Amino acid sequence: MKTAWLGAAAAGALLISAAGAQAHEHNDCLDALCHMQSLDMLAQDGASGGTATSLESPRYGTWGYDLGGRDTAVKPGEDFFKYANGTWEETTEIPADRTRFGNFDKLSLLSEARSQAIIQDAASGKVQDKDAGKIGDAYNAFMNEALAEQLGAKPLAPELDQIRAVKTKTEFTGLMGKTHSSGFVSIFPSYISADEKDPSKYAVYLLTGGLGLPDRDYYLEAKFAEKKAAYLAYVQTMLTLAGWDKPAEHAQAVVDFETKLAQVTWTRIEKRDANKTYALKTRAELDAYAPGFDWGALLTPAGLGGVQSVVLTTDTAFPKFVAVYNETPLETLKAWQAFHLADDGAPYLSKAFVDAQFDFRGKTLSGQPEQRPRWKRGVANVNGMMGEAVGRAYVAQYFPPESKAKMLKLVADIRAALHDRIEALPWMGAETKAKALDKLSKFTVKIGYPDEWRDYSGLTIRKDDLYGNVLRSSAFEWKRDVDRLGGPVDRKEWGMTPQTVNAYYNPPLNEIVFPAAILQAPFFDPNADDAINYGGIGGVIGHEIGHGFDDQGRSYDGDGVLKDWWTAEDAAKFKAQADKLGAQYSAFEPLPGAKVQGGLTMGENIGDLAGLTLGLEAYHRSLNGKPAPVLDGLTGDQRVFLGWAQVWRQKIRDEALRQQVVTDPHSPAYYRVNGTIRNIDGWYKAFDVKPGDAPYIAPEDRVRLW
Structure with missing residues (x-):
């Protein structure tokens, strides 16, 4: 299943893939990293209500944005990422057990902590769930380090x-x-x-x-x-x-x-x-x-x-x-x-195996100084084997029903904005427009959690057989897939668990999916200023919908069929703009000798540009002709752009960044801000950016797709 993710991480990706799709190359994510994250930074980033052990959702400032994280000594037209996030960047340290840290990661830490609490309650019999015993046994098997040492290589x-x-x-x-x-x-x-x-x-x-x-x-x-x-x-x-x-x-x-x-x-x-x-x-x-x-x-x-x-x-x-x-x-x-x-x-396996692998794959390849604590790896292991069982408890405790209703409205606003923009596109002909609108009308939207939960009754978990649990879980998942051959596709299936901080677009099913864990600040806060939400989760929604019309998503029609539904003339015009965008990103060099690959990151860059464009447009529509309020001297449009930039607050180690530009279809977070805003006319107007300013692109050279 080819899926478009917001990023590449379960801990933060704009796109996430369904079972089995992780191996495929067409995954488009919101974020670039899929690790669960540590708790020691949970209270940073201007969030209130946060000790390192808090299980409460974070809050940002008084209206959804951490003003203290800005660096107002930097002009928006000089470096917008630094203007929006510079002080946060200067005062934030990457935890020793991580290769990067940012707002995606922060929510992943929270999800990890919540999952651990659920798993430990299951292990102690406090969770009344049919799979509680298996959840507890799976976690205890991983945490039995003494047995792993005793067994050595025997498994x-x-x-x-x-x-x-x-x-x-x-x-x-x-x-x-x-x-x-x-x-x-x-x-x-x-x-x-x-x-x-x-x-x-x-x-x-x-x-x-x-x-x-x-x-x-x-x-x-x-x-x-x-x-x-x-x-x-x-x-x-x-x-x-x-x-x-x-x-x-x-x-x-x-x-x-x-x-x-x-x-x-x-x-x-x-x-x-x-x-x-x-x-x-x-x-x-x-x-x-x-x-x-x-x-x-x-x-x-x-x-x-x-x-x-x-x-x-x-x-x-x-x-x-x-x-x-x-x-x-x-x-x-x-x-x-x-x-x-x-x-x-x-x-x-035993510590010798664990340490050897971390020394190469963690330290040498990614620059991560320290191994994650065993409990964090144990939580990831259980979520990997029985994620929806943990997810049932997660949703019951941490996902209020009103969040789903508000999300549905936001999705409707973003879709309406794209509908109007498609109708008005000057470069697209009527025939292609009709088919694009048909595809948009057929998008399936999934929010929070699946309607039907996975049945793990056929999975055998033993509290004294960690390696065996992993093999049996893999065989269990594969048998399920093989047994479905010849039958209809399960359109209710989810490719992510509710506790995953991510979102995805799935082309063959023409669906956009938003797990519960991403529906929190800084992405979505029911109590925040509307402009921040439209720049945050609005941009994410637009990103996912935009994947349906990026350089690869556009190859699938409204029914998810891989076929060419474009006129040759419109396809050529699209490609010309996409190539222009690719050239912009290929010029970025975050580290000496490590350049962004515009061709590799094309789909994500188009998704980002569509997402922020649609978030701004939908915000304008939400005002219903009324003037936007000014908060702390910031206009509504300015707050939309700041909401987007706040989502992408991130620091990353050099080795991890070098690996990312070679392997990951997502541009580094810095360019997901600065590379995106410079193609949006509204940004220039909002911050009075003029010719001669560093990010400035002449209007005729800006990329104009969706």
Whole structure:
């Protein structure tokens, strides 16, 4: 399921994906990070009512904005991000167990703390819920560090024995086919989601994978040579901990194998093209297209042996992957599988595994000084396995019904604003406009929590089997997906839990989804000034709706079908404006040698521009012709822009930022403010920005899409 997220983090993303879609390249999020976050910064950011242990929603100033976080020594037309957030930035420190910190993260800390309280109540019998016992057992299993130390690498032993017993490539392919019910990995990952050419049914999607570094560039570009060398050492460490023979020799072979895969892996920009990433193949066509590989041996262990067709998401890479696979010695493949088994299993094993993984993936790759406390990782683990069970209690305690009603009105306002703007677009013809309005009218809106909760009765959780719980959870989810093949798509399903601080757009279902946890300040506060809400959650709503009309979302019609509904002339005009936006962002260089990729971030940048534009427009409509009030010397329009900027308050470590610009489809938070406002005419008027000011773009050069 291709989904557009607000960001890339469950802790803060403008878009979030449905089950299985995390592996796909078309996810568009509100925010760029998916970690749960620590509580030690919860009371910062100008919020009141906050000690570090408070479970209350934050408040900002007297009318929804933290005036003390501004730096009024900086002119809005000089650096709007600094003007709106400069003092906050100067006085805020990133917690040692985090790679970044901002307002998304702050709400994620709150959600994490609330989830922990719910989980602990479940463990102590205080929660009256059918899944309370399983929730408690899952958490206690993770928190039993003494048992993990006692077991060491033993949980991996049965699977390591299976790897050692492999005698042929076909047998090894069979191991890769067990990825959804084991700790094994595959160079051809799979998932099941709505068929993008017929969203009424499910389809099986195959991807290319197999890499242990964040991106193909880490293997191929000289600037990442130190990271690649550190990765080689890490592979050796993990093989040693797993008891694999000749760890140094095999580590080099593993990295060489992955480097060959990287050379034939599509770039992230290539993977963003919705039309190029849908190649339907029958089984016979697959055998002919990528010969020399036993596709039946891969699909049958996954329960897909009877599937008549699959969708290849990076089709031209498949024959090349098969060639690399066939030329690689079996012993190297076995070592590669053993390494990834240990790497993926590390969080659920002894301290030696946990520390080794954090030292490389946390410190070296992302610059995070300290590991998160175990309880935080335990909460994330439970939310990952039984998130909707925790979500039921979360909603009951923390999501007032009136918030849903107010959100529905805001969504209606944003949709109405876009409807009027589409009708008035000077660059779009009548034929395309009619179809765009039809798509807008068919948007499904989901707010807060699902109408039907997940049934976890078939999931076995044991309080003394952490690693086994993770494997059984994966197998449980996969069986559910496989069992739905041939049946209708479940349009009531959610791709996020209610306690997730995020939102998403899902193209095949043409739906926008806003979990309960994001519907709090600074995004949404029922008691805040309307302008702040329109700049905050209004911008988020507009962002998600905008994804339906971004460079990829526009490829899906009102029924979610991947098809071209644009006239050639209108498509060319859209592309011209999108290319102009991409060029603007590609000029941004947050760190020396680390430039934003306008092509990779295109969808999110279009979503941001649409979101803030629509938030401002909807605010104007809400005034019903009356003048906006002035608060603390700030006009209504000024407050809309400040509301947007406040959402994107964030600091990030340099290593994490370098990784983000290579791997993430979201621009850094700084440019989600400064890169967006400079294309909106209303910003220039609101803050009297003139030619010669740093962000100034001449009217004829501003990007004008939605």
